[in-house]
Amino acid sequence: MEPVGIGLLGIGNIGKEVFSYLRGVPDVRVLRIARRRVNAPAPAAIKKLVTRRAQSVIDDPAIDIIVEITGDAERGAQYILDSIDSGKHTVTANKEAIAVRWREIMALARKRGVSVGFEATVGGGMPVVRAVQRHDANDEVQNFAGILNGTCNFILGRMKEYIVRHMDDPHIQKRSLPLEDALAEAQRLGYAEPDPTMDINGFDTKFKVAILANLAFDSYFDPNDIYCEGIRDLNQRILASDFYFLHHQRYLGGKYALKLAGVAERTGRRPTLRVHPALIETDGPLADLAAVDQNFNALTLNGRRLGTQFIKGLGAGPKPTAISVASDVREIAAAVLSSSGAGTNAGPPVPSARRGGAPGNFDRVKTRGFIRSVSPDVKGIYAKKLDILARHKVNVQSVVNIKEFVYGRDRYMPDYIEIDPAPDGAVRDVLKAFGRLRGVRDPMYFRILEL
Numbered sequence: 001m002e003p004v005g006i007g008l009l010g011i012g013n014i015g016k017e018v019f020s021y022l023r024g025v026p027d028v029r030v031l032r033i034a035r036r037r038v039n040a041p042a043p044a045a046i047k048k049l050v051t052r053r054a055q056s057v058i059d060d061p062a063i064d065i066i067v068e069i070t071g072d073a074e075r076g077a078q079y080i081l082d083s084i085d086s087g088k089h090t091v092t093a094n095k096e097a098i099a100v101r102w103r104e105i106m107a108l109a110r111k112r113g114v115s116v117g118f119e120a121t122v123g124g125g126m127p128v129v130r131a132v133q134r135h136d137a138n139d140e141v142q143n144f145a146g147i148l149n150g151t152c153n154f155i156l157g158r159m160k161e162y163i164v165r166h167m168d169d170p171h172i173q174k175r176s177l178p179l180e181d182a183l184a185e186a187q188r189l190g191y192a193e194p195d196p197t198m199d200i201n202g203f204d205t206k207f208k209v210a211i212l213a214n215l216a217f218d219s220y221f222d223p224n225d226i227y228c229e230g231i232r233d234l235n236q237r238i239l240a241s242d243f244y245f246l247h248h249q250r251y252l253g254g255k256y257a258l259k260l261a262g263v264a265e266r267t268g269r270r271p272t273l274r275v276h277p278a279l280i281e282t283d284g285p286l287a288d289l290a291a292v293d294q295n296f297n298a299l300t301l302n303g304r305r306l307g308t309q310f311i312k313g314l315g316a317g318p319k320p321t322a323i324s325v326a327s328d329v330r331e332i333a334a335a336v337l338s339s340s341g342a343g344t345n346a347g348p349p350v351p352s353a354r355r356g357g358a359p360g361n362f363d364r365v366k367t368r369g370f371i372r373s374v375s376p377d378v379k380g381i382y383a384k385k386l387d388i389l390a391r392h393k394v395n396v397q398s399v400v401n402i403k404e405f406v407y408g409r410d411r412y413m414p415d416y417i418e419i420d421p422a423p424d425g426a427v428r429d430v431l432k433a434f435g436r437l438r439g440v441r442d443p444m445y446f447r448i449l450e451l
């Protein structure tokens with residue numbers, strides 16, 4: 001039997017790995033490759049298949065499966081739609097295209113009777129898309145929480161390591177690692193993109209939460225409706241003092257690990273979906289998640305009957321991602337070979353294109369944790385903060401001032417206010433009011449993750 005014809009759109013980090021992986025698979029053959037720079041240096045085996053015209057690859061009648069790995073959110077989405085429209089099964093690693101254009105893509109795939117493989121969009125080499133998609137058929141997902149961005153996890157891990165290593169050094173502030181330096185190190189090691197904005201502002205995690213939520217709750221959620229904070233965005237950033245407060249025995253003594261979490265939970269009629277830095281108890285029910293370090297990813301998923309499922313693995317990088325792409329390709333190819341060929345629905349089932357409406361309102365969900373802000377050493381500043389908290393009906397448990405970290409001539413110092421459970425929207429109003437206080441900087445809320 002003739003091998004199944006494959007067309008690659010993109011031959012970058014992932015594409016090269018997919019190409020070399022698929023060369024060892026007898027059931028498939030890569031016939032054409034589209035890229036922008038056709039004259040770029042490449043091995044002869046790639047060069048002879050390359051064209052600048054992606055459409056000619058999509059239209060090639062000898063090709064059954066198109067693999068879109070361009071990394072271009074807009075064009076990539078159009079390629080996916082064009083290839084589905086021409087009756088080709090389509091595999092992609094493009095999380096933004098899948099998350100944002102989900103309804104169009106899934107509706108068209110259903111209409112045209114072709115498969116869409118997108119395992120590589122979430123969790124690199126971890127089979128999380130399969131786990132959620134297959135799980136959903138038999139059981140009701142109650143919630144899931146994931147560490148879905150290896151770049152952020154690496155940065156947070158390095159910042160923590162520096163603090164823990166120099167914990168009792170009297171010059172701890174000088175020995176600590178600022179977020180910018182940890183990010184530069186991640187870029188040097190290839191764990192962060194040259195432009196890391198989408199990773200550190202939480203958007204990458206937001207697209208992944210959208211994709212998993214669409215599968216878990218069997219309907220579409222617009223990523224723009226997902227509450228999203230990053231480890232550094234327009235409004236806030238993680239500081240080295242945060243790790244000192246979290247890990248020094250004088251303060252929280254390592255009770256919590258700080259992670260960028262993507263969370264979905266059935267809180268009412270509609271699930272709430274959110275991305276934010278979260279404190280995860282190291283000795284509690286989510287201890288497995290708290291222990292995920294370096295550039296690893298993980299997902300914990302709770303089903304009504306099944307209970308907890310936990311998956312950990314490498315969430316990015318050419319090899320793990322190529323394996324996920326290849327597993328979709330092989331699943332579809334096997335189905336194509338055992339049926340009557342392209343145009344028949346093969347491989348992974350096409351998910352629902354049903355609109356799920358807006359997610360539940362996170363403002364009303366009660367959360368608890370610590371509010372950090374940095375203030376000059378002036379009289380009355382704490383009274384003003386406590387007054388704001390009282391006005392917003394947010395109860396205070398304790399206030400801790402971190403004297404080991406002092407910034408500038410005005411002796412700015414971070415403090416951490418522990419609060420009782422309160423509606424998340426009310427806590428965010430407190431942060432806004434803190435930000436308006438004269439001299440007060442960097443207000444940020446560290447929510448304790450509880451599912």
Ligand SMILES: NC(=O)c1ccc[n+]([C@@H]2O[C@H](COP(=O)([O-])OP(=O)(O)OC[C@H]3O[C@@H](n4cnc5c(N)ncnc54)[C@H](OP(=O)(O)O)[C@@H]3O)[C@@H](O)[C@H]2O)c1
Nearest residue numbers: 010011012013014035036037069070071093094316317321
């Ligand atoms: N890197 C990871 O660890 C990782 C993990 C999970 C998912 N992904 C996803 O995998 C995809 C590919 O990532 P990558 O790291 O391989 O990207 P990359 O190294 O930048 O490669 C992109 C490739 O696509 C080609 N390309 C870009 N725009 C194109 C267009 N409009 N038409 C035709 N070809 C085009 C480029 O052509 P030239 O070579 O000629 O410039 C290049 O070959 C992205 O969607 C990314 O989000 C990556």
